[in-house]
Amino acid sequence: MNIKPPKYAERLLLWFLRMDLAEEVSGDPYEKFLSTLKSKSRFRAQLNYWYQVFHYIRPFAMRKMNQQIISSAMLRSNFKIGWRHLLKNKGYSFINIGGLASGMAVAILIGLWIVDELSFDRYHANHSRIAVVLRNGTLTGQTYTTAYLPYALGDELKTKYGENFKHVVMAWPESDHILSVGEKSLTSNGQFIEPAAPEMFSLRMVHGSVEGLLEQNSIMLSASFAKALFGDTDPVGKDLRIDNRMDVTVTGVYENLPHNSHLHSIEFFAPWDLWVSFNQWMLTQGFTNNFLIDFVVCGSVNQRPSTINSNPSLINSPRLANSSHSIFPGNFADLCQTPPDILRSSYYCFVPPRQQPRTWRALVKRSPFLFQVAFPAGLCFIIPRVFPNAVTPSVMSLAAM
Numbered sequence: 261m262n263i264k265p266p267k268y269a270e271r272l273l274l275w276f277l278r279m280d281l282a283e284e285v286s287g288d289p290y291e292k293f294l295s296t297l298k299s300k301s302r303f304r305a306q307l308n309y310w311y312q313v314f315h316y317i318r319p320f321a322m323r324k325m326n327q328q329i330i331s332s333a334m335l336r337s338n339f340k341i342g343w344r345h346l347l348k349n350k351g352y353s354f355i356n357i358g359g360l361a362s363g364m365a366v367a368i369l370i371g372l373w374i375v376d377e378l379s380f381d382r383y384h385a386n387h388s389r390i391a392v393v394l395r396n397g398t399l400t401g402q403t404y405t406t407a408y409l410p411y412a413l414g415d416e417l418k419t420k421y422g423e424n425f426k427h428v429v430m431a432w433p434e435s436d437h438i439l440s441v442g443e444k445s446l447t448s449n450g451q452f453i454e455p456a457a458p459e460m461f462s463l464r465m466v467h468g469s470v471e472g473l474l475e476q477n478s479i480m481l482s483a484s485f486a487k488a489l490f491g492d493t494d495p496v497g498k499d500l501r502i503d504n505r506m507d508v509t510v511t512g513v514y515e516n517l518p519h520n521s522h523l524h525s526i527e528f529f530a531p532w533d534l535w536v537s538f539n540q541w542m543l544t545q546g547f548t549n550n551f552l553i554d555f556v557v558c559g560s561v562n563q564r565p566s567t568i569n570s571n572p573s574l575i576n577s578p579r580l581a582n583s584s585h586s587i588f589p590g591n592f593a594d595l596c597q598t599p600p601d602i603l604r605s606s607y608y609c610f611v612p613p614r615q616q617p618r619t620w621r622a623l624v625k626r627s628p629f630l631f632q633v634a635f636p637a638g639l640c641f642i643i644p645r646v647f648p649n650a651v652t653p654s655v656m657s658l659a660a661m
Contacts, residue, residue, distance in 0.1 A: 265293045265309045273313045278323045285321070289313060380520045385462035389426075389558040393417075395550065408433070408550040411542050417556065427456045427557040432535050434526055440501045441489055448485055450528035452535035453555075458514070460557050461523060467496045468512025476533045480512040485527040506534060 273289065274282060289312035297305040346353045381387045393413070396405045414430040422428070431453035439448050458470040458480065472480045479500070486495045495510045502508060508530060517524045536542060542551070 263294065263297065265290055266306050269306075269310050269313045273316065276317065276322050278321060281321055285316060289316075376520050381522060383462075383518050383521050386460065386557055390460065391556050391558070393554040393556065406550070407553050409552055409554050410545060410547040410550050411552060412546045414552070414554050417554065425556045425558060427460045427555070429454045429457050429460055429555040430532055431457070431553045431555060432532070433551075433553055437503050437528075439489065439528070440504065441498070444489070446485075446489055448527040449525050450530060451526050452530045452532050454532040457529060457555070458512070460555065463514040463517075466513045466515055467494055468510075470512070472512030473529060473531045475509075475511065476531050476537065477506075477508050478511040478531055478534075479508040480514055480529045481510060482527045483513055483516050486510070486513045502530065506530075506538065508534070 270286075273286060277285060289309055292312055293305050293309045296308050381390075384390060392407055393409055394405055394407055395409055396403070398404070411430075414428060417425065417428045431451055434449055434451040436447050437450050438445055439450075440446075453473070455471070455473040458465075458473060463470060463480075466483050466486075468480070472478055479502070481489070481495065489495070489500070490498060495513060498510050500508060500510065517526070545551075
C-alpha cells in the first residue's frame with residue numbers, strides 16, 4: 261500500500277520552508293497524514309495534509325528569497341554602453357532597428373487584416389445563412405454580374421420556392437435621404453426594406469422592437485443618428501419627414517452596426533411598402549427592369565447558399581426560364597473563385613452579401629502577395645533579431661543587408 265503524502269504538497273512545503281525548520285517541521289504533517297489515514301479515507305488524509313502545508317505559510321517559517329538588487333548606476337552604465345554602440349555603428353543599427361520595426365509592423369497589420377476578414381458580418385446571428393441574390397448576364401458581348409434584380413423575382417421566390425427560405429426580403433438600394441424634424445434636417449444613408457429585415461439581420465434594439473417596420477408609416481433609426489436628430493431623449497413615437505414627402509413615426513432604435521458589417525453605413529430602415537406607395541411604377545415592371553435587391557435567409561440551420569444554388573427545383577423554374585434567366589446550378593465557392601469573364605451568362609445565384617473568404621486557404625488565394633512576399637519578408641527581419649542563436653551567421657548577414 262502506498263502511504264506517501266501528496267508529492268506536490270510535500271515539494272511546496274520544502275520549497276518555502278526555512279532550512280533550519282525543514283527537517284523538524286516536515287515530519288509533523290507526515291505523522292498527521294498517517295494517523296488520519298488509519299481512521300479515515302485516503303482522500304481525507306491527503307486533504308488534511310494540504311491543510312497542514314498551507315498552515316505553515318507564515319512569515320516566521322518562510323525562507324528569505326535571494327534577491328538581486330539592480331542599482332540605478334548599473335542601469336545608467338548599460339544604457340550608456342548601448343547608446344555608444346548605436347552611435348558607433350549607425351548604419352548597422354539603423355538596418356537592424358528599422359528592419360525589426362518594419363517586420364513587426366507588417367506582421368501586425370496582416371494579423372489585424374486577417375481578424376477583420378474572418379469576422380466580417382459575424383455580428384449577424386444568421387450570417388452563414390443570409391444571402392443576396394445576384395444576376396449574371398451578357399450585354400453587347402460583355403459578361404456582367406449585378407445585384408439589381410426585377411421586381412417580379414421577389415414574388416416568384418416567395419410563392420414558388422418559399423419552402424427553401426425562412427425569409428425573402430426585397431429592398432431598395434441604400435441611398436441618401438433628407439430626414440427632417442421641425443426645422444432640423446439631416447442627410448442620412450438609409451434603405452427601404454421589408455419588415456422581416458430587422459429579425460433577419462438580428463438588429464440589437466435599444467428602444468422599440470424588431471417588429472418596428474410592420475406599420476407602413478414607420479422608421480427605425482441607428483443609435484448614433486437618433487442621438488444626432490433627437491438628442492438624448494427617447495425618439496420612439498416621435499414624427500419626422502423623409503425627403504419632405506413621406507411622414508413617418510419612429511418605432512425603434514437599434515444599436516450601431518460595426519464597421520466589419522456590410523450594413524454599417526445604413527443609418528435608418530424604412531418599410532418597403534412605404535417606398536412602393538410613392539413609386540407605383542414598380543408594380544408594372546415584371547422581369548423587364550432591374551432596380552431592387554433581394555435578400556434571403558436559408559430555411560434550416562444546415563442549409564447554406566451553396567445548397568440552395570444546387571437545388572433542382574430552383575434550377576428548373578419555368579417562370580425564370582421564360583424571362584431568359586435561370587437559377588445558377590453551381591456552387592458558391594466555385595462562383596467566388598471563377599473570373600467574371602468566363603462565368604455562364606444569364607442566371608441567378610445566391611451568395612453572402614459580401615464575398616469574404618471564410619477559410620485560411622481562401623485568404624491566401626485572395627491576397628497572395630501578402631502571404632507569399634510581405635509576410636515571409638517580415639519574418640526574415642523578426643526571427644534573426646528575436647532569436648539570434650536560432651539562425652546561422654549567413655542568415656543573420658542576409659537579414660541585415
